[in-house]
Each structure stands twice: as structure tokens, then as C-alpha cells.
Amino acid sequence: MAGSGQARTVAHPGTAGRLALLGHALLLSLASTVGAVLCCLWIAAVVLVPFGLGLPMTLLCAVAVRRFADRHRQWAARRLGAPIARPYLPTPPGNRLTQLQAVLRDPASWRDCAWLLVNSVSCWFTSGLSLILFLAGLFYSGYPLLVAVTPSEVFREPFGFFAVHGLGQALLVALAGPLLLAAWYLSGEWLAKLNAHVAHALLAPTDKAELLARVDELTDSRADVVDAGASELRRIERDLHDGAQARLVSLGMSLGLADRFADDPETVRRLLAEARASTADALAELRDLVRGIHPPVLADRGLDGAVQALALANPVPTEVAIRLPGRLPAPVESAAYFVIAEALANAIKHAGASRIRIGVEFAHPPVRTTGELMITVADDGHGGARIDDGGGLHGVARRLAAFDGILTLDSPDGGPTEVRMSLPCVWS
Template sequence: MIHADSGAEARLPGAGRGFSLSEGFVALRRSLVLWWLSFRAALLSLAVSVVVSLLGTGLGLLLLAPVVCAVRRLVNRQRALADRWSNVRIPACYLPAPEPIPGGRGFFARLRWIARDPQTWRDWLWLVLDPIVGATLAAGPSVLFLGGFWAIGLAFYGVPLSHEWDGLWYLFVPVRDQTTATLAGVLGLLQLPLALWLAPRAVRLHARYTRAVLAPSEKAQMAYRIEQLTATRAEAADTQSAEIRRIERDLHDGAQARLVAMGMTLGAAEHLLDSDPAAVRALLVQVRESSSMALEELRDLVRGIHPPILADRGLGDAVRSLAMICPLDVQVDIDLPGRPDAPVESAAYFAVSEVLTNAAKHSGADRVRIDIGYALGRLRIGITDDGLGGADPRRGSGLRGIERRLATFDGVLAVTSPPNGPTRVTMEIPCALSSPKTTSSSGTG
């Protein structure tokens, strides 16, 4: 609720408890925004009709996917406004987009994805209804408010206008003389507070109507959830298998090979122990150097599996250690009232590490800012760089890997990267925190 700044807040006579003029005017502006979105829905509905009529031709098939994406952007805007303005959450159960396939098969796979997604059909139903139902709900308070000013104007100019137009009515009042014109003006004065009282209620009703049209049924949400869990479980299993293979390869090609070489060197030293002590000394020096290198490789491997600093000191200090070794100027701002579970901490750490690596290699950035906090049961991580922009999860295996890693915990990744930057990567992971606050400070790497 938004109130006036002054202590003597203007309240409407007879209005509901806690209602204020500022709330009414804010809601009136919001209703105009919703009406404008309904107008855009009408234009988009016309575009969809044209594309559907052209489906028998190649042009309609080519335009179908871009139009569906445009509808989803508009629908997601409505979802966000309903959540922000009316605290009405509208779940979206879109089927995951198919992986890019070379050749023409990818195009037809995308069409099948669009056709079999129930949420897409709900979006199109909303697109048909919103220019009528949504526009009526959104425009009602504004029409009432503007009608009030028109009635007030009739109190002064209604009589000459009635004579010029051969009769004039306002609502149920025929404006014929000054008495009826004044009555119309009084009705208009009463409409102004009524419109301000109605505006917030119309905005909330609009959000509930939008949820009724767009929200999937409980059965559909359960089916979507099962499909999502099945996909994330398979991806988690594939990721774990790939990680195990990487560890095996690193051990085989790195530390294991050095240990084998050390054994062979020690064997050679054993044969030369009596005949050539100087050569034995040189071989022992070589073994010592190889053992140091093998130990360093094992430490790197352990850090790649689960960094000791992450286990010992938590996500905040682990991210600060990443900032210190990053070649970019990294500023870190962390405010965590506790520690997430170890798997969530690990996923968040490696996601930040991957984003920093991408920024150093591909973004052309000089500075990076990392913000980590916790609110509403979610671990929130924002990473912003001043690079060239153009990052796209659909084209980068690194960002897709982060998406898969976070999806295991129902986390989400959002990337905003316009041409010429800046690039902002936002990650949210639902989780609970345990243990008292251990880290909350800022730093620069």
C-alpha cells in the first residue's frame, strides 16, 4: 500500500479502512497499464489469427514460433504484474524447449513442442479473452474517473451543448437546463472518489481473472512437476557420470602417471645405488619434484570436486577466494544469515565459478560485481560485468550446464545481456539456511 508523504494523509470519506487517495491514484495508473497491455493483446491476437490462417503455407509455419514467443513475453509480463501489484502468483508450466537439432528436423521438433504444450493453449485462450474481459476490468475505473470530469464540465457548459446537439444525457439525467446540468455535475463529483475506490479492487480482480485463465490445474501442475523432476534427475545422473569420468581421466593422466613414473625412477635408482651414487642423487631429486607436482595435481583435483574452503568456511569465503584468483576486478557483496545445505552450497559455488570463467574468457569485461543474499526462502546470486554483452544460454554450453546444475534444486537462471552490455546473470535457489550468521561483508578481488 502506498501512502502520502505528509502526516495528514487525505482519506476518502466513507472509503474502506486504510484506503488513501495516493493508493487510488497509483491503482488508477496501474489499471491504465493493464488496459494498454490488453490493447497489445488485441493486436497480437490479430497477428496470431493471420499466422494461423497461413499455416497451410510455408510462411505461416515460419512465423508461428516467433509469434508464440511474443505471446509468452506478454503473458509473462502479466504474471509479473499480478505478482508484484496484487500478490497473486500465477504458475507457468511450459514444456522445456527441445535441444537444437541440425537440419530441418529441429524446425519441426520446435513446432511439435509448441503444439503439444498445454500452457501454450492457455496463453492463446487468454489472448482471445483479455482484449474483452481484461480491457473491461482495467478500463472501468479510468472511464469512471474521466466520466466524472466530463459531468463536472456539463455543470458549466451542459446547457449550451444540449441546445447545440438537440439534447444531451448524462447517465440517467437529461441535461435540459441549469438544474439538470448541476445534477449531472454532482453525480460526476461523486464518481471521482468512487473511481479511486474501485481502481485497486479492479486491479486485484484483474489479477485473479488472469490467474483463472492462465494457471494450470492441479493435475497439470503435478504432471509438469513429475516431468520436470524426471528430466532433472536424468540430467543430474548424466552430470554425475561425466564428473566421475573427468575425475578418472584426471587421475589416470595426471597423478597416476606421475606416481608410475616415480616408481620407475625409484627402481632405476635402486639398481644404481652401489655403482653410481651421483646418478641416484639426481634421480631422487627428480622423484621429489615429481611427488610435489603429483601432490599439487591431487590438490587441484580435490578443489575441483569440493573445495576445502567451501566445506570449512562456507559459500561467502569460497566466492571471495574465487574473486582473488580471477584476472578481472571483482567486487563481492555477501549477506547470508547462515549456510545452505552442502549440495546447494556446492552448486552455487561452481555456478559462480563458471560465470566468472566465462566473463574472463569471452565478455571482454574489466570489472565484475557479485551480490549474494537470502530472502523469501531463496538464495539469490547476481553477477554483473561491464563487458560486450550478447551472452545467450541457448548458445553456450557453460550457461546451459549452470541451468542443469541449478535445476536439480529447482533453481532458476536468468541472463540479461544486451549488445554492448552490461551482462547480468541472476540465479535463485530455493533452500533453507542453517547455523548462525558467519559471513556478511564486502570485498574486492
């Protein structure tokens, strides 16, 4: 992940990996032919649109092209080790004509068409070349056997290069087999990555598209932050009105009654005791309110101590592993504390877990101060967690989005559940 500062080890595939690449080369070579046919159908459908004949066909081809391109994005992402985002603009609601206009106006649709044409040629110089090297290597390696078991006139000129007379010359031809297999073995990974780079160049979003998507994302996150801030203000107002304010009103009434019954010491003592109790309750509620805004333990002991305190107060046995180089910025610490608290609350309420594990780590490059706070909350519960609108994890995702953070959920039915969160931040 960008900005994490973690070294990435590139593993060179062995023979099994090369054979898997060979299978992919065969599939990609065949798919390039299918892509060329699909591109021709797409162009023909678009040409027929003005005549009123190509509307359904164009929409159908658009869906097929995008699914075809998505599969290639996934394959290229695995080869390059980085995801390739879908570059398409949202399709507006409406009739087929409205949807067709949106598809035709989307630059990504025409870049897909260009990729189909380019891929139908370039794939044979990348994946296809790898497949040809392998098949030719097998052919030449077994050439003496073919000469021995077939009539003499069948394998006289291998691939039309030169005539072969006798088994001795066939053995000399067979030397080309290991050389071609070695070329395939050494170039297979490189050719596969070259094909992936070609796909990335045409199927990945352009800089302009990424900028527009980023603007939309920031607009949405800003709206979420504004909504969350307004909701938090309403919560504070409600807590003050229903809690501390009511206690203070009760305190004032008790003091007023004490003044009225000044001649009755017993009643005055009772009213003063009620006033002291109201004062204590008001202070406790104010303290809880302040703790909900910014916990004192977070200010005093930092994120490490605050998370340890959460784990100690948790009724489910909780293991904590924290590796931090020092204090992080206060807003980041506060956001991290509350997302961990919310993830813990979800695990306790819904997961039925017997053990919970919290991991917090700050990863950064050795020569830079920018990095990423990685948070993991895992439990051994029954799983099946979802990020639903209005749910606790949806609130966590919204809080993270305000900091350009990401939430990833892995919770298969039957468990276990792992919530992974990342927060870009600066080490102070």
C-alpha cells in the same frame, strides 16, 4: 520469488498510474470484442475440420489465440506481480494434421476458448466499467457547459434519467461528475486486478498441468545430473591416469633403476632426486584434483571464505559482498562455490571486464528455516553473453537445475553483464 522471504511492498498508483490503467481499460475493452470474434472463428474452423475445410484455418486461429492469450498473460502478470506460465503442451513435429491433433487434444486450447468467451463479457464489468465511470464523470462534470453552448432541446434528459430545465438544474446534475470520477479513481486499480484474476484463473496452468511440467523438469534435471556425474567421473579418471598415475610409474622406474645402480652412488642420488621430484609432482596433482572435487578452503572456511579466496586470486579487481547467517548445507555450498567460480571464469575470459562484483545473500522468512541463496556476479565488460549449449553458463544452469535453482542472465551488447542465480536451501 517464492521462498525468498523478502517482504514485497505494494505501491498504490497515483493519478498518472490511474490514467495508464484507463488506457489499458480502453485497450482491454476493445480487445475483448476482438477476442469474441476470434473465438467464433476458432469454433467455426473446428466445426469445419471433419469436412476437410477447416484445417489451415484452425491452425491459424490456434496461433492467433495463443498469441492473444500470451499478451493478456503478460498484462495480468504485471498487475498481479507474479508471472503466469504458458500451459501449452509441446507441439510434436510432423505434418499439419499431426499438429492439429496435438492442438485439439491440448486442454489449454479449450481453456483459451473458454477464456475468450468469459472475457468478452467479464471485461466490460471490470475494465469496461472503469472506462464508463471515467467517461460518465467527464460528461457530467462538463454538463452545464454542454447545456449552455447547445440548443435547449439537445441536453434535456441526461442518459434518459430526468428532464433538466435551465442552467441551475444542470449545475445540480454536474455534482454527479466528481462523484463518478472519484468512484473511477478509487476502483480503477481494484477493477484492473479483478480482470487480471479472471485471466489468471483460465490462462494459468492447472494443478495437473503444473505437476506434469514439474515431473518433466525433474526428469530433465535428473538426466543432467546423471550426465554431469558421469562426465565428472571420466574427468577424475582421466586426471588420475594422465597425472598422478604417470608420476607414480615414473617414481617406480626411478627406484628400480636406483636398485640396479646400487654400486654407483652418484647415479643413485640422481635417481632418488628424480623420485622425490615425481613424488612432489604427484602430490601436487592429487591436491589439485581433490581441490577440484571439493576445495579444502570451502570445508575449512565455508562459502564466505572460499568466495573471498576466489576474489583474491582473481586477476581482475573483484568486490565481494556476502551476507550469510551461518554455514549452509555442504552440497549447496559446493554448488554455489563452483557456479561462482565458473561465472568468474567466463567474465575473465570473455567479458573484457575491468571490475567484477560478487554478491551472495541468504534470504528467508523470520519464522522458517527454508529460504533461498541469491548469488549475483556482475561485470562492466562489453556484454553480449549468451547461454549456449556446451558453454560455461549452460553448465552453470545445469548444475543449478540439480538443486531446483534458476539462472537469469542480463547481458546487453555493450554491457554490463549481470548473472543472477538462486538456490533453494535450508539454513542449518
